[in-house]
Amino acid sequence: MPTADDAPALHPSRVLIAGVTGAGKTTxxxxIAAVWGLRHVEIDGLFHGPDWTPRREFLDDVRTFAAEDRWVTEWQYTSKGTDEILAPRAQMVLWLDYPYRVVRSRLVRRTVSRQVLRTELWNGNRERGLLNIFNRNAEDNILLWQTKTLHKWAERMPEIEARFPHLTIVRFGHPRETERWLRALSG
Structure with a gap:
């Protein structure tokens, strides 16, 4: 697996960003879209319809953009079938494998900010985070969801490497590594 120091030499056309909720995938x-001139497709915007209802067209929309030549997106909704669409087409995975304290503080900051500012997200939806922090259902409580899925990518990466050997997977263990890598890309 290439390190953060190796990756700047690569110039892929189709990139997946993996990581737990709150790691900074969309950011x-x-x-990456700006530096490499790729189209950024925010996959949450394809998935969530009004009132947080999953869109029936989601997988068709994923297939459509995945067929394009140049894109970057967040690797999410794997249980909905995105692995079989995105992974065969992608060339690189940037894996944000940050410590718990980093991803938890980022998620709390993001959730509070969106809630307080009433930021519109996708298709008229707004953050429900503060209202749901006491909900015991991980599907509705973003903090519980993060805890439940914290180690998902570490558990999946060996299988992903075996199933999709064409993918270059670059693991970042801390935001400092990611920033150093981004500076090297721009420099």
Whole structure:
């Protein structure tokens, strides 16, 4: 697996950003899109319809953009079938494998900010995070969801490497590594 120091030499056309909720996948995807001139497709915007209802067209929309030549997106909704669509087409995975304290503080900051500012997200939806922090259902409580899925990518990466050997997987263990890598890309 390449390190953060190796990756700047690569110039892929189709990139997946993996990591737990709150790691910074969308932020990194936007930055990668700008540096490499890729189209950023925010996968949450394809999945969530009004009132947080999953869109029936989701997988068709994923297939459509995955067939394009140049894109970057967050690797999410794997249980909904995105692995079989995105992984065969992608060339690189940037894996944000940050410590718990980093991802938890990022998620809390993001959730509170979106809730307080009433930020519109996708298709008219707004953050429900503060209202749901006492909900015991991980599907509805973003903090519980993060805890439940914290080690998902570490558990899955060996299988992903075996199933999709064409993918270059670059693991970042801390935001400092990611920032150093991004500076090398721009420099």
């Amino acid at each position: 990194l995807a936007r930055r």
